[in-house]
Amino acid sequence: MNKVALITGATSGIGKATALKAAEAGFNIIITGRRSDRLEQLAREIQEKGVEVLPLHFDIRQQTAVQQAIENLTGNWRNIAVLVNNAGLAVGVSPIQEGVLDDWERMIDTNIKGLLYITRAVAPLMIANNAGHIVNLASIAGKEVYPGGNVYCATKHAVDALSKAMRTDMLKHNIKVTNIAPGMVETEFSIVRYKGDEEAARNVYKGMTPLTNEDIADTILFAITRPPHVCLNDIVIMPTAQANSRDVNKI
Ligand code: NDP
């Protein structure tokens, strides 16, 4: 029987590429997100790869919706082997004194609370199997800070801390926890951060070669296909043109 991988935020970017590559590797896939048209389209693409797929449509900030979606899983879908906590976003680049409260709430509610809600729902299923692997999408913004990054960086520092904490709590249950910390990856991330301003988003990557969603998906697939006794705890992956959050070699 194929193993089950659940990938949050699969309607775009890193989540979508990870879902497709995990399907190619033979996992049955649960995909989640808010945009149901995209979820259905991706479900068809995954099905064509010869594995089973289950699209779950919810806003990860809604605790009850998250809990019900997982509680309602039946049969082998309950045997989640891999949870990729990918859904997340940055909104805005204001300095702290000019911060937009709604932007802060969206980042905290999605990147921290949403990740916690789904982990709380899925972890007991893994514990029942005495096996599992949780992959958390943190960021270089969870290791460093940069101007205008304030609350986004704080949420990713929280993810980094939660990865360490989960690894401790999950230890006796034989569950791996991998923290992935990418630098600049060109997805819809910057379009969301700049609230639909596509030119501002393009400028972020102008003059340098960023990572792609497939680069990160390849890394996640490598991590989740190691032998049972091997856990990659923390992976920092950067574009060659980026040394850290602030030094980018733009030509
Ligand atoms: P995208 O904007 O392309 O994808 C984000 C995904 O998250 C979408 O599928 C979106 O789905 C989902 N999502 C956002 N909010 C919610 C919500 N409230 N409920 C459910 N799903 C939600 O960005 P990326 O692929 O780049 O980002 C994926 C993760 O990687 C994020 O956690 C991000 O912080 C992290 N990351 C990104 C980097 C980058 O440079 N791009 C670098 C380091 C880390 P929908 O809108 O349909 O709900």
Ligand code: 8X3
């Ligand atoms: C996304 C990478 O550098 O924009 O997490 O914060 S960065």
